[in-house]
Amino acid sequence: MLPDEMRIVITGIGLTAPNGNNLSEFREGLLTGRSGVSEYEIRYFGKTLAGICKFEVTRHQAKRDARRGTRAGSIGVYCANEAIIDSGMDWSNVDRSRVGVYVGVTEHGNVETETEIHEIRGYDYDTSYWSHHHNPRTVANNPAGEIALNMEITGPHYTIGAACAAGNAGLIQGAQMLQLDQCDVAIAGGVSESIHTFGIFAGFASQGALASHADPTQASRPFDRNRNGIVIAEGGCVYVLERYSDAKARGANIIGELVGYAMNTDATDFVLPNSERQAQCVRMALQRARLEPEDIDIVSTHATGTENGDTLECAALREVFHGSKKTFFNNAKSFIGHSMGAAGALELAGNLPAFQDGVCHATINVDELDPTCELEGLVLNQPRETKGVNYILNNSFGMLGINSVVIIKRV
Amino acid sequence: MAPEEIRNAVLEILEDIAPDEDLSSLDDTKSFRDQIELDSMDFLDIVMELRKRYRVQIPEEDYGQLASMSSTVEYLTPKMEHITA
Numbered sequence: 016m017l018p019d020e021m022r023i024v025i026t027g028i029g030l031t032a033p034n035g036n037n038l039s040e041f042r043e044g045l046l047t048g049r050s051g052v053s054e055y056e057i058r059y060f061g062k063t064l065a066g067i068c069k070f071e072v073t074r075h076q077a078k079r080d081a082r083r084g085t086r087a088g089s090i091g092v093y094c095a096n097e098a099i100i101d102s103g104m105d106w107s108n109v110d111r112s113r114v115g116v117y118v119g120v121t122e123h124g125n126v127e128t129e130t131e132i133h134e135i136r137g138y139d140y141d142t143s144y145w146s147h148h149h150n151p152r153t154v155a156n157n158p159a160g161e162i163a164l165n166m167e168i169t170g171p172h173y174t175i176g177a178a179c180a181a182g183n184a185g186l187i188q189g190a191q192m193l194q195l196d197q198c199d200v201a202i203a204g205g206v207s208e209s210i211h212t213f214g215i216f217a218g219f220a221s222q223g224a225l226a227s228h229a230d231p232t233q234a235s236r237p238f239d240r241n242r243n244g245i246v247i248a249e250g251g252c253v254y255v256l257e258r259y260s261d262a263k264a265r266g267a268n269i270i271g272e273l274v275g276y277a278m279n280t281d282a283t284d285f286v287l288p289n290s291e292r293q294a295q296c297v298r299m300a301l302q303r304a305r306l307e308p309e310d311i312d313i314v315s316t317h318a319t320g321t322e323n324g325d326t327l328e329c330a331a332l333r334e335v336f337h338g339s340k341k342t343f344f345n346n347a348k349s350f351i352g353h354s355m356g357a358a359g360a361l362e363l364a365g366n367l368p369a370f371q372d373g374v375c376h377a378t379i380n381v382d383e384l385d386p387t388c389e390l391e392g393l394v395l396n397q398p399r400e401t402k403g404v405n406y407i408l409n410n411s412f413g414m415l416g417i418n419s420v421v422i423i424k425r426v
Numbered sequence: 427m428a429p430e431e432i433r434n435a436v437l438e439i440l441e442d443i444a445p446d447e448d449l450s451s452l453d454d455t456k457s458f459r460d461q462i463e464l465d466s467m468d469f470l471d472i473v474m475e476l477r478k479r480y481r482v483q484i485p486e487e488d489y490g491q492l493a494s495m496s497s498t499v500e501y502l503t504p505k506m507e508h509i510t511a
Contacts, residue, residue, distance in 0.1 A: 078445035
């Protein structure tokens with residue numbers, strides 16, 4: 016086992032999801048089958064579906080700053096403040112120069128660029144009407160920088176651009192920076208404002224990968240034979256990470272320990288996943304945690320509701336977990352859609368209360384299981400009681416073949 | 427637009443730029459910056475919004491004229507008097 020000062024633990028969680036603005040609301044939604052997907056309309060693209068967050072922006076941010084900044088920034092500010100409150104840390108006495116902010120993003124800047132082009136269209140594309148706020152809003156570090164500004168954090172801050180693996184990647188980055196002694200507290204996770212860019216809807220629609228359904232709450236249906244694509248969602252989830260030695264010394268409530276993680280790359284396609292590389296990534300995380308597949312109680316899958324993505328991930332999981340009798344598999348996107356840069360962090364968070372309640376939430380909207388997605392232990396439609404949860408493994412994959420896996424242990 | 431209408435137009439812009447501020451007791455003779463939290467980017471918002479809403483172009487060398495409400499209205503009056511409110 017690693018020495019206490021090299022062990023990284025989660026001591027606080029702040030989140031906003033389309034079906035809850037804190038962990039208890041989100042968890043309750045996941046256990047009761049409450050969807051966060053609703054009808055949505057965006058300029059140029061028109062009517063569609065999305066997971067929309069309804070958190071109170073001004074709870075931790077002045078209206079002026081919300082106006083000057085970005086939606087991703089506001090999501091980050093809300094989540095980071097909530098996470099610090101949840102950690103019980105004496106924030107007013109924390110040395111802010113020793114706090115690092117590491118926020119995963121799938122993309123950033125598209126919302127603002129689209130808005131400005133839309134604006135100057137009304138002025139015959141005269142660029143003198145282009146906002147002076149455009150650059151500070153669109154620099155890639157914006158969401159992390161807005162958190163630092165809001166919370167007067169003077170340690171390092173930046174975003175991690177990692178497509179839809181970004182939430183896990185943010186968490187991993189935070190842990191590494193603690194181990195490298197670059198900070199004493201890491202505010203780490205992921206955010207997404209993507210529902211505010213028409214381009215992401217149009218792009219997935221052109222790709223034939225955007226979900227539609229007469230009932231919005233049934234549109235996101237990973238593993239179901241009649242799935243027809245992704246429901247895009249906004250969201251955010253930020254963790255407070257500390258070294259185990261520091262957390263123990265201050266008597267913190269330890270939510271879980273990051274005992275293993277891995278990232279790798281398919282190097283095979285811009286869009287299509289690679290089952291072999293995904294399985295390799297899961298195995299690497301297990302190996303680094305010194306665990307066997309049968310040690311894992313819950314696997315939180317990445318599956319987004321696309322035929323290729325779901326099928327290839329299930330093939331990877333069958334290969335790794337074949338023969339493991341106690342491992343359950345679930346999926347949070349079936350409730351809230353795909354929250355992009357937030358997905359990895361948010362979907363993990365929704366499972367962490369299982370350390371206490373021993374329940375594995377389900378994947379909903381599976382009326383007819385696609386045979387290519389059959390997994391022994393796949394928890395369909397209703398939550399499942401377990402014999403106790405000690406390890407949760409969280410998958411998060413993204414375009415350009417980026418794969419990430421984290422494993423959290425009950426402490 | 428009459429000076430009072432121009433004042434209202436500037437006030438509307440300020441309400442958007444500084445939504446946390448109470449502008450009801452704004453002293454027209456005192457500098458904006460002494461009364462409300464406005465930095466250089468906010469100040470550029472005033473210029474941009476006048477351009478967008480009223481097509482008023484304010485050259486950079488004249489920015490100093492927008493220090494207080496009374497100096498702003500005085501500066502804008504010849505530029506906006508032809509505009510119908």
